[in-house]
Amino acid sequence: EDSSRTVRFQIKINQLAREAELEPKQVRIWFQNKRTQIKTQNERSVNNALRRENERFLCENNAMKEAMKKIMCPKCDGPLIGKEERTRVLKMENQRLREQYERVLKLISSVPGRPSVMVSNLAPSKSTLGHPPPFRQENNTNNNVQAHSININNIPIMSPSRQEHYKFHHDNRQKTTMFEIVVASMNEMVELWKRNDPIWVESSSEGRCSIHRESYERTFPNPNRPYYQSPATQIELSKDSEVVSMTAIELIHNFLDPVKWMNLFPTIVTKARIIEVLDSGTWGGSIQLMYEKLHILSPLVEARDFFFIRCCRQFDPTTWIMMDVSYDLFNEIQSGVHSYSWKFPSGCAIQDMGNGQSKVTWVEHVQVYEKNQVHHIFRDLLCDRQTYGAKRWIVTLQRMSERYNFAMGAICPTRHDFKGEGLKNTIQISQRMVKSFFEILSMTDNLDFPTSSRLNRGDRISIRKNEEIVQPKGFIATAATSLWLPLSFQDVFNFFKDDKTRSQVCIQTSL
Structure with missing residues (x-):
């Protein structure tokens, strides 16, 4: 064709x-x-x-x-926002973001162990400067926890005069990551609580439980577990169970409130803050991002700082689980910090026995990297898990629960005449004295003078300005030291407790 x-x-x-x-x-x-x-x-x-x-x-x-220039706003009957007005709004938003950025920098620089950064040397990232929603913390307790016959807010223990709160806002992606961490960590915590063999090995001499590391790694494989590789790194894992004279509801209420948490463990917890409430009860419990500082009763041992997620969940009608797991809030693991503390899934299982008592099983699993060598007086105690181990948490909780019941009148001795408000006021004063004394023994944040070379190089001197409302204004000079004595702790305690032998110490110190 x-x-x-x-x-x-x-x-x-x-x-x-x-x-x-x-x-x-x-x-x-x-x-x-x-x-x-x-x-x-x-x-x-x-x-x-x-x-x-x-x-x-x-x-x-x-x-x-x-x-469009002639259109009126249907809400206010005024002209719509023009270019100049939009520019002004953007400038105000930039100013707000700049102020928020400066607050974040001050927060980071105020955390011990992190260097201060000048605002002018850093450029704020637009993706990280969001507007945090208004945060209200009324009681810091789980909304799903039902009221108990005893008013837990009437616990006669001292609360700090001022509570500071970190203000952070995490986007949906970060919160999703946090919830995934919580779910996996809660499952691990339940298994650590329920299982014994082959994960836990009981010591025949002391009766304490220690972990079998190979069985643990085999049972809970996690290639992303943030182990900090250093010769000075130490992993501490312990477990203990005892009966505590408080109900599960009372314990959960105290665990969710940072002030009551500090008052329950004054010999261990020196600071506690809620950074952000992630969930207030929709998951069958409460999830919140927290910060705490742990210490022992000596200025010779550095305190431990933890940023962690706390989840309190009702496991069954009579059992609650309180689980803590660290969260890398400041990306420390990648930045190579000089002091490092990380908490793997830890916490306690609380089984209400129905008679005003609870069986508490405590699990502690932490990894610590100390930049300075531990003082020889406390080296054995730290290596033997006696300072921050599960046994110490349980014993402290038992003593404070007895103190709580004494204040409530459940166990009220008849050898005194204090009744009602007089008894509560006396306990509040004693609690304030104990808390102030413990803060003095751990003055690592207030070292205004170099360490003295006398007494095993264990002297610590500090001068601080008094900010307490109940005390007169002025400067307070404090000195503390630790030393080793060839005596048992019971003999030393009886010596100081006896008013006849106590005078000998006063005579020696006055010479």
């Missing part, structure tokens, strides 16, 4: 050439020029049509702009 069409076209070209007395080539060129001319005319007409349509759109756009 193509060849026949070509032949017919060539015959027609030759015929037109004879009629016009032209060459066939000239006729072929004339047809090509004619086609090109028609194509150019069509393109010109299309372009003119598009140009007219574009001009019509421009006119409509200008008319709409003029109409």
